[in-house]
Amino acid sequence: MLETIDLRKVYPTGDEALTGVSTTVDGNEIVAMIGPSGAGKSTFIRCINRLTEPTDGEIRLDGSELTALGESEMKAARRNIGMVFQEYNLVERLTVMENVLSGRLGYVSNWAALRRKFPPEDVERAYDVLETVGLDGMENKRADELSGGQRQRVGIARAVVQEPKILLADEPTSSLDPESSHAVMELLADIAAEEDIPIIINIHEVPLAVEYADRILGLHDGELVFDGPTDGLDENAKDVIYRGADASETTNEAVAKTRTDNNAISEQAADKPTAAGD
């Protein structure tokens, strides 16, 4: 279980990217994080594995307080957090298999890591995961010979062989065409179920989020303004996420006014004597 408590990030520039985000992600749920550009989505994801250092607050993964860990302890803790990136972050000149196995680097000695020597069970697991992501038979291809969708599958396979407790995907579909985007989202959903781990996906495309996520986290200006099941993401919630709280007041006022107007019309209609009553 991942828990963030009052997570806050202020960049040295003074930008407050997260104002105190508290949430919990558990089980094998797929959580989509949405919000306008600059809302703090990437910052949130990057704070969890401390690629970006949070300013304040707590991050607990299965009870372990990540913000309290020293550098070497954090290195070990990162094994529990799989990352999938928008630009895949593969080593282009290495093969698919070498890229996938790099997900095991945190588990082998420095010497073995340097020589890229992995135990046979790691290699076996890598083959299994390549099959899961639909890349079986492609292990010897170089990463730079793959399409965007295939590269993202390698990125996902690398995160999965790590055997993480949670998967974080930072805009995994932003560089892909619509068809590959759907395929990648479907794959992430399958992985959450098969590996029994939660996934947080930072995503721009709301329809994709709605189609594949169980739950939505909505950020606006660094504030968590929506946290609930996907079917609760109505127009009002989208307004709050994309236009801010003022928009919701405006929307609520507009809705209230429409209701009042409608009621007045109905009352007038009720007061009106019907032709039959005359």
Ligand SMILES: Nc1ncnc2c1ncn2[C@@H]1O[C@H](COP(=O)(O)OP(=O)(O)OP(=O)(O)O)[C@@H](O)[C@H]1O
């Ligand atoms: N390295 C940085 N230094 C200073 N400010 C930053 C840095 N990274 C992000 N910010 C600021 O923090 C805020 C949140 O940025 P972040 O990238 O987390 O948003 P986002 O929701 O992921 O945006 P996008 O959807 O455009 O990727 C923005 O105001 C941004 O300018």
